[in-house]
Amino acid sequence: MSKDDTTQTVQDNASGDSALIEKLKKHKAANAGINETKLPDTGITASWPKFKPHHVWMKAQRLSKKNPHAVMDNYLPLICKFDGEKMTLEEFKSLIPTDDVLHLTGEVMGDDDEEGNEGNVLH
Numbered sequence: 588m589s590k591d592d593t594t595q596t597v598q599d600n601a602s603g604d605s606a607l608i609e610k611l612k613k614h615k616a617a618n619a620g621i622n623e624t625k626l627p628d629t630g631i632t633a634s635w636p637k638f639k640p641h642h643v644w645m646k647a648q649r650l651s652k653k654n655p656h657a658v659m660d661n662y663l664p665l666i667c668k669f670d671g672e673k674m675t676l677e678e679f680k681s682l683i684p685t686d687d688v689l690h691l692t693g694e695v696m697g698d699d700d701e702e703g704n705e706g707n708v709l710h
Contacts, residue, residue: 594625597598609678609689610683616631618637618638618649619636619637619638620637621634621635621637622634622635622636622637622694622695623635624684624690624691624694626640626686626687626690627686627690628686628690629682629683629684629687631669631670631683631687632669632670633667633668633669633691633694634667634671635666635667635668635695636666639695643662643665643666644658644662646661647659647661647662647665648661650676659692659696660679660680660688660704661676662695663679663688663691663692663695664678664679665675666695667695669683672686676702
């Protein structure tokens, strides 16, 4: 580490957060709020934070153990509320129909930009 690198680190720490941390905090603040969608089969409103913290995804992966196909089934009930209520994983798996799960997966993990999806039958 050069003397200039050390000086910059000291200056960043003395003024609070580094430029990187400030940028990330601004991004998080700009993405505050809630997204929601009405599930097509049940008519339930599902909601989730616009800023989805990574630790929730990591928890879903841990719950899935060695089954990568189960990650989304674990993630959705962790990140979403349904008509304002949380559901357990078992409730989610047994009570939410497949059409609603597929719709919700697309909404939560999909791209907000509809442009360029002309050939995608789901859009």
